[in-house]
Amino acid sequence: MFISLSIITVVELLCFILGLITLLGDKKPLWRNTLIFLLIVCLTEVILGRWAARKFHNNIFIYNIYTLFEAGFISAGIYQCLKKYINPTKIITIGLVIFYVTYIAFFVTHGISPYNTWAASILAVIFVLYCLYYYYLVISADELMEINTSPEFWWMTAVLFFYFGSTTGNLFHELFTSIVIGKFSIRGHLFNVLNVIFYSLWAYSFICRIKQRRLQS
Amino acid sequence: MQDQTTQITILVIISTTIFLLMPIFLVFYIKISIKYRKNHVLEKTAMKQKFDAELLKTQLEVQEQTMQSIATELHDNVGQLLSLTTLTLNSIDLNNTEKAGKKIDNSLGLVNNSIKELRELAKLLHGEQIVQNGIGHAIEQELNWLNKAGVHQLIVSNNLIDLNYTSPDKDLIILRLLQEIINNIIKHAKASVIEVEGYFRENTLYLNVKENGVGFDVEETRGRRTGMGLNSIYKRIEMINGKLALNSSPNHGTTILIEIPYP
Numbered sequence: 001m002f003i004s005l006s007i008i009t010v011v012e013l014l015c016f017i018l019g020l021i022t023l024l025g026d027k028k029p030l031w032r033n034t035l036i037f038l039l040i041v042c043l044t045e046v047i048l049g050r051w052a053a054r055k056f057h058n059n060i061f062i063y064n065i066y067t068l069f070e071a072g073f074i075s076a077g078i079y080q081c082l083k084k085y086i087n088p089t090k091i092i093t094i095g096l097v098i099f100y101v102t103y104i105a106f107f108v109t110h111g112i113s114p115y116n117t118w119a120a121s122i123l124a125v126i127f128v129l130y131c132l133y134y135y136y137l138v139i140s141a142d143e144l145m146e147i148n149t150s151p152e153f154w155w156m157t158a159v160l161f162f163y164f165g166s167t168t169g170n171l172f173h174e175l176f177t178s179i180v181i182g183k184f185s186i187r188g189h190l191f192n193v194l195n196v197i198f199y200s201l202w203a204y205s206f207i208c209r210i211k212q213r214r215l216q217s
Numbered sequence: 218m219q220d221q222t223t224q225i226t227i228l229v230i231i232s233t234t235i236f237l238l239m240p241i242f243l244v245f246y247i248k249i250s251i252k253y254r255k256n257h258v259l260e261k262t263a264m265k266q267k268f269d270a271e272l273l274k275t276q277l278e279v280q281e282q283t284m285q286s287i288a289t290e291l292h293d294n295v296g297q298l299l300s301l302t303t304l305t306l307n308s309i310d311l312n313n314t315e316k317a318g319k320k321i322d323n324s325l326g327l328v329n330n331s332i333k334e335l336r337e338l339a340k341l342l343h344g345e346q347i348v349q350n351g352i353g354h355a356i357e358q359e360l361n362w363l364n365k366a367g368v369h370q371l372i373v374s375n376n377l378i379d380l381n382y383t384s385p386d387k388d389l390i391i392l393r394l395l396q397e398i399i400n401n402i403i404k405h406a407k408a409s410v411i412e413v414e415g416y417f418r419e420n421t422l423y424l425n426v427k428e429n430g431v432g433f434d435v436e437e438t439r440g441r442r443t444g445m446g447l448n449s450i451y452k453r454i455e456m457i458n459g460k461l462a463l464n465s466s467p468n469h470g471t472t473i474l475i476e477i478p479y480p
Contacts, residue, residue: 144254164239168236179226186229
């Protein structure tokens with residue numbers, strides 16, 4: 001049976017395959033978590049999302065549940081990147097608490113069916129702040145980073161691109177969904193572009209990582 | 218209605234583009250910033266290497282100067298004393314006990330003088346270690362040596378003996394500067410009086426050397442390639458962020474004032 005795949009799903013699958021090739025066996029938590037997260041992403045997109053759409057004619061609740069994992073895994077990754085410079089336990093915990101409180105507040109007031117824009121917006125802002133802080137630490141650190149080949153740097157840059165870019169999409173969720181250009185709404189186009197950038201940068205960070213591992217071994 | 222939608226779409230595209238471009242600018246900013254810092258670090262490393270090389274050269278020059286002084290001392294002083302001792306001992310007539318006793322006493326005196334001179338030389342051999350005792354002691358040692366030659370009248374005011382601070386690298390360079398200045402005075406100045414003043418005030422070490430020699434045209438001498446080692450003196454002063462004021466004119470002697478941030 002032929003399954004039609006969207007642009008986003010294709011880049012996610014490609015990134016996951018590249019992740020399997022380059023990161024399998026990597027013992028560092030950042031890369032292990034990333035691989036698990038990509039597996040969850042692909043499962044959500046290819047299986048759960050489609051199953052829910054067929055069964056309930058609405059799969060948004062699946063993406064709302066997925067957001068919980070997204071917050072956890074990306075926060076864990078950011079924690080690993082920041083750990084090189086500071087002890088980020090406090091700021092990551094505060095960010096997660098703010099996110100989960102917002103998530104629950106939306107869930108209580110709107111239910112599970114509509115897309116949780118509050119939590120998504122808050123999550124984007126928190127992640128952008130973490131990324132900016134990471135950049136600040138990179139610039140001010142005594143040890144100069146070789147950013148062209150730093151896997152952590154490009155991992156964080158991908159996060160910044162995606163969540164900074166998605167801020168407009170989250171802020172004007174209704175408006176962006178209502179205007180349709182071609183096959184997709186503006187929101188659809190925006191997220192297509194953002195996902196391509198996001199997974200391309202992650203793919204690049206995986207390549208940097210395997211090169212780094214080869215050099216270290 | 219359609220116009221409004223188009224306007225909104227344009228607005229949305231512009232704002233989204235801005236949001237997408239911002240991270241690109243940020244990445245470029247970080248890249249440039251790190252590149253700038255890398256260049257800065259490289260420059261600092263190059264400067265440090267240059268400083269270390271100059272320091273090594275200074276150290277070798279101090280050693281060379283010490284060796285020269287020792288060679289001169291052995292040849293002109295200890296050598297002469299021992300030759301005289303040999304001559305005296307050779308001329309002893311054992312049959313004439315009274316004269317022989319006097320000659321032996323003289324020889325003993327000469328040998329004792331030689332021992333004294335050799336002790337002085339041994340002190341000089343510790344020329345490098347002397348810097349470790351502080352710049353005040355190193356200057357004192359240098360001036361004692363000059364005084365011993367007896368060619369110049371020395372007026373010394375060395376307030377650096379009890380200096381509580383040390384800076385081994387700077388001390389070595391300062392000592393070498395003083396040696397270079399004294400060498401120039403001995404070789405070219407034809408001076409009869411040399412005044413040396415050293416003191417420390419508000420994190421600055423001052424060294425003032427004044428002589429009543431023939432003087433010279435500073436600009437003309439600096440312009441020459443040989444330059445009596447003046448360019449080397451200026452270069453070393455600059456290396457330790459110091460200042461040098463040199464006043465001289467033909468037949469009016471020379472005054473050199475050195476100011477060095479210290480320690």
